[in-house]
Amino acid sequence: KAGVTQTPRYLIKTRGQQVTLSCSPISGHRSVSWYQQTPGQGLQFLFEYFSETQRNKGNFPGRFSGRQFSNSRSEMNVSTLELGDSALYLCASSLEVGELFFGEGSRLTVL
């Protein structure tokens, strides 16, 4: 069974631009979560989607948004990028409470 796939793996943007990251969960998994990982802040929860509905949301500004499609694939978008948005963005899918299957992440660099 294929794992969680995130695209793109690496990307470089400049301040003010926007970015869209994609996540394909493991087949059959309806829950998709997104995390931001930085060296100083650790893993910060962004949001969780389940069956196309946002079920949980972290404490991020409205520039961070996401959605989930009927096939469970998910995207997250960051608008008006800031230098501080440089991070590894991780997507995870799950079937059971707390048992997350992570992708390898999308590393975003904002210049």
Next chain:
Amino acid sequence: AQSVTQPDIHITVSEGASLELRCNYSYGATPYLFWYVQSPGQGLQLLLKYFSGDTLVQGIKGFEAEFKRSQSSFNLRKPSVHWSDAAEYFCAVVPSNAGNNRKLIWGLGTSLAVNP
């Protein structure tokens, strides 16, 4: 506030030595408990979990963890460390009574280095 503490930011052990990584949580009730590992440049992988029952749980890669209710702890152990165990280790919890609000609460991680 609910929180997870990993007191050790960085640990270095010699290959073949035993390992214990500490994790403490603060909740009113026993939560569901997890340990994840992140190898360099990779996503996270679940090592083991505790929901209920036997307080000593076995995981993948030879790891085990023991839940101690009296100490609100869920420490990760391995009897003999291999060089490939060098990674970042994260403890995480979910309140058992969270209903649909079941997002994981994460510790900040412990970075493990292994000396040859």
